[in-house]
Amino acid sequence: MFRRIHWNNRGCKSIVWRCISRLEPTGQECHARTVNETVLENVVVQAINTLLGDTSTYQAQLQQNIAKVIRSAQQKTADGIDERLQELQKELLKKANNKEAYDEIADEIFKLREQ
Structure with a gap:
């Protein structure tokens, strides 16, 4: 550093x-x-210009990086939704068995299923 x-x-x-x-x-x-x-500034500018001069290489890599980040974010979101759904379903069963109101839990489950 x-x-x-x-x-x-x-x-x-x-x-x-x-x-x-x-x-x-x-x-x-x-x-x-x-x-x-x-000297550092000049070298960095030269490196950026070299990179930008060869658009085929950096654009392909940039697209791959963006796609990877998006897939990762979507996977994390999907996993989080699945986990929350499982928790809510357990709570729903408990409340239903105890004859308690479970409308809020059911609404959240429906919203998560849509997502």
Whole structure:
């Protein structure tokens, strides 16, 4: 992990990125060099331009990533709905057996089944 710092090296002031372990005692040793922010900015811009220049590669990967996230979210939602339905069905049976009102539970079950 790096941290952005204002550096004064032999009278030359600049903004650099340094390993946190060089700034604080972390118990880990870092062998990475200090990186000048201007150099870092240029390298990042070049990398983004290279990526955007080859649209076929990054667009396909982007579409795969988006689809994966959507499928994962839908699966989690479906699993959560199934779990809630099971809980509500148990509560419904308890209330029905005890001759208690269960209209709210039944309404929620119907809504979850629609989802």
